[in-house]
Amino acid sequence: MSSNVIKLVIAAVLFVVAGVLIVSFLGDEESARLPDDAKLKPVVFLCMECGHHFELSYEEAKSALAAAPERKAPVESGGARARSASRRGLPKLITCQKCGQAEAVRAKQCGEGDIYVPLYNPDGTKGECP
Numbered sequence: 679m680s681s682n683v684i685k686l687v688i689a690a691v692l693f694v695v696a697g698v699l700i701v702s703f704l705g706d707e708e709s710a711r712l713p714d715d716a717k718l719k720p721v722v723f724l725c726m727e728c729g730h731h732f733e734l735s736y737e738e739a740k741s742a743l744a745a746a747p748e749r750k751a752p753v754e755s756g757g758a759r760a761r762s763a764s765r766r767g768l769p770k771l772i773t774c775q776k777c778g779q780a781e782a783v784r785a786k787q788c789g790e791g792d793i794y795v796p797l798y799n800p801d802g803t804k805g806e807c808p
C-alpha cells in the first residue's frame with residue numbers, strides 16, 4: 679500500500695517537472711529565434727551621406743529598423759539585379775548619428791581595417807569590399 683503511495687508521489691512530481699519544462703520552453707520561444715551571440719554583437723551601420731559608421735546594440739538596431747519606413751524598388755528599372763532587389767525590398771535607411779540624415783544602412787567591416795561597406799546598397803545591390 680505504502681509503495682503505491684510513493685509511486686503516486688513520484689509520478690506526480692515527474693508530471694509537475696515535465697509541465698514546468700514545457701512551459702519554460704514555450705515561454706522562451708520568442709527569444710530563441712536568434713542565437714544569443716547574434717544579439718550580443720553590435721550591428722554596424724554606414725551613412726551613405728557622410729561616410730560615418732556607427733554601432734548599435736541588437737535591440738537598438740531592431741527598433742531603429744522597425745521605425746524606418748519600408749522602401750520599394752522602382753518596378754520599371756530593368757536588369758536581373760534590380761529585379762532581385764525589388765523582390766527582396768530595398769534596405770531600410772536609419773538616421774545617421776553624425777549628420778542626422780536618414781541615410782544609414784546596415785554595413786559590414788572589411789577585414790580588420792577601418793573600411794566599411796553596406797551589406798546592401800540603398801539601390802538594393804550587394805555591397806562589396808574593395
Ligand SMILES: [Zn+2]
Pocket residue numbers: 725726727728729730774775776777778779781
Ligand atoms: Zn551621416
